[in-house]
Amino acid sequence: MSISPRDVDLVLLGGDIGVYALARAFHEQYGTVSTVVTRSVSGPVADSRILRTIELGKDATEEQMAQALLRVGEEHTARRRAAAGGSPDPRTRPVLLANADWLVALIGAHREQLAQHYHLPILSQQLFDAVSDKATFSRLCSEIDVPTPRTVVLDFSQGGPTAVPELDLGWPVVAKASRSSAYTHVSFPGKRKVFELADRAELEDLVRRLDAAGFRDRFVVQEMIPGDDTAMRSVTAYVDSAGEVTLLGGAHVLLEEHTPGALGNPAAMITTDLGEVFDAAVRFLEHTGYRGYANFDVKVDPRDGVAKFFEVNPRIGRNNQYMTSAGANVARAVVADLLEERRMPQLRPSDEILYSIVPRPLLWRYVRDPELRRRARRIARHRTVHPLAYGPEGVKRRAYVSAAMANQVKKFLTHYPRPTDDGF
Template sequence: MNIEQNKPAGSDRLDRLFPEAARVASLPPLETEVPVLLLGGGSNAVAAARSLAGAGIRVSIAGRPGNWGMASRHCASTHLAPDGMGLSEFWGALLLGEDRALDGHVIFALCDESIEFLSTHYAALSRRYLTEDSDPELRLAMLDKMDTLERARAVGVPVPDFWPVAAIEEVEALRDRIRFPVMVKPIHSHLFVPVFGAKLFIVEDSFEALLAAARRAMDAGLEIMIVEMVPGPDDLLSSYYTYIDKGGQSLFHYTKRIIRRFPVNRGGACYHQSEWLPETAAMGRRFFEGIGWRGMGNIEFKRDPRDGKLKVIECNPRFTAAHRLVVAAGLPIDLMIYRSLTGQPVPVIEQGQTIMRLWNPIRDFFAFAELRRRGELGMAGYLRSLGGGGQRVLPVFSLSDPAPSLMRLREEGRRALGRLLRR
């Protein structure tokens, strides 16, 4: 990617905020004696295991059976949570018990449950392991979607309108205040998804439908808020990644944008592009520096076509599902963090100049089909979007390491069959 191309007005000033993006340093020799333990995760566990083990680091994974990373040939050992035992209880027994076989590992939390565990037991874990730099209370706060928006607004980062609601009467009180479409969004996504199989509920234009969706979540005992949905297509979404060490220094800056998601406007991204976006980086940096962040951080924005502002969608204090794209684009952020935690020099590396895309062909075709039904994308436009040069990587599949993708296909096949049988 050439950061001199397609610059918006004022981007020269923004580039000066990120002098690291103009310098490249060669990697000093890596010492790999300290092993790594990954807690939970999905496609990010696969990508991290491949990246770290590819550099000669021993990688283990602890979590539930079915973790895709555990099937990778780059995973040296696995620690499986027994049936009926919660993950927090399992990780506590594994890492804080009398068995000290894993002491000294670098620990990466790759899912909300492991972030909650690591943050809750941060002091005890830090005495025995090399844990990511973080303020544990602030990291826990990023699992709270409303807290994230409140902190963003407090440091001058634009957010969509949102309303906390604890009772259906409070939803009723919003009848004349909200603009559709809106989302019924959980305060804690990792509690909502297992119940409903979705990250949120979208309500297009009916207040009665909003009441029903809110009541459904409340009846399940879940905390929610009503959030204005930023209008416009999914390609208005972009993300910023960084890691701020205990001294307050950023190890890297990285941005990407979304091309498509499935389901459209609500699902996970199925087509991303690595691209240096100075305005996204500046807004992300304002957020993380403003709240006093330490550790790994990713924040997602969507540009509001009504006022042109980037507005916060969510924050993830961990490696994301796009981790393979970040590494493939030339920014080995997992190895950079590993260097920092093990006391090794961390080079400054610019975001790669090569156009790089992360593509899930099956889900992306479903996204195209949905957009075509809505009259928003034709076959010619879809084919053009798949061209344009550059390299592509798939979220999980690798010819040299096929087992994780086979596990994923079996899992998704079982889910699809289950949906058909329930109809």
């Protein structure tokens, strides 16, 4: 059963590019002016005409964030009750979303209270723990023949000193937290999202720093898959309440971000049909009983041509605008599922676009394959999309986007001045 666009409401926790892209998708499709609850109102969500912000302060605790969400939910419920003259239609509850693992985990930890006021298209706690853990993810993939890099797990739960086993992965290796939600609050010199480690001495040094910082979760050490950023692929999906994959799309990554805290986030991509990669992603979603939004990171191994799955993010991902701009508005799937309570035919992107947060001259510097560069240039002439460049916004927003693009040049010249064979 369809509902009026004015009944579609969205509350977002956090304030990054991906959060703005979600607000933009709902505004494009339904005219929704979203509510953003965040510690600090930064550039991606500042001075916007399509959302209102509630700033809690940079030192707000997780409990204070949860209480703020409850207050916002209660206000929405009161308004809906007044408009309905009694009990409001439960379908018109706002959708509550976040776009960072630790914020999704925060929502999940307060699910019972928040569900009284919101639709919560997030995983159960048990499934969230299973799929967001990179170690468990590899095991789940092995059960259904979805390829992943060879992986060794380091367990820091005993409080150190943590033993480093002998590895049979070759050098260099890649190391990263098994659960990003458990890594968020740990601080130590040289902290990065992903580490490239040249030898055992560097691995042992990282382990010592993690022990000293009080890290008490797991780290995964994986074989290095050759290939630069252009070997990466991104898959975005939504699984509805009946277990059907109603949104599915993908992109060929051209360039990733290279600052320590954002390493691996796509900076530029072209939409494309990923064929067997889609089949493997759907197989994983069905095997695990997944629900809600998902974003997979995949790399095509040039040694054998096999697409190897690195992880699934239990959220839509910060690069989700590529889906909406290519004809698969990401808001439609969750609204059909939870507000309209109908099964929607699978929605896939229909257009070729270039999604990019960097100036095109900078981008072409990093795409070394001539054929891929020609293809990307052709698509770029047809349509190039920046997630923050949205027509209804005002002059302050346009100035911010221009400044952010210029700042990307500085970032890349500082952290990744020239392309490398392995993307590090």
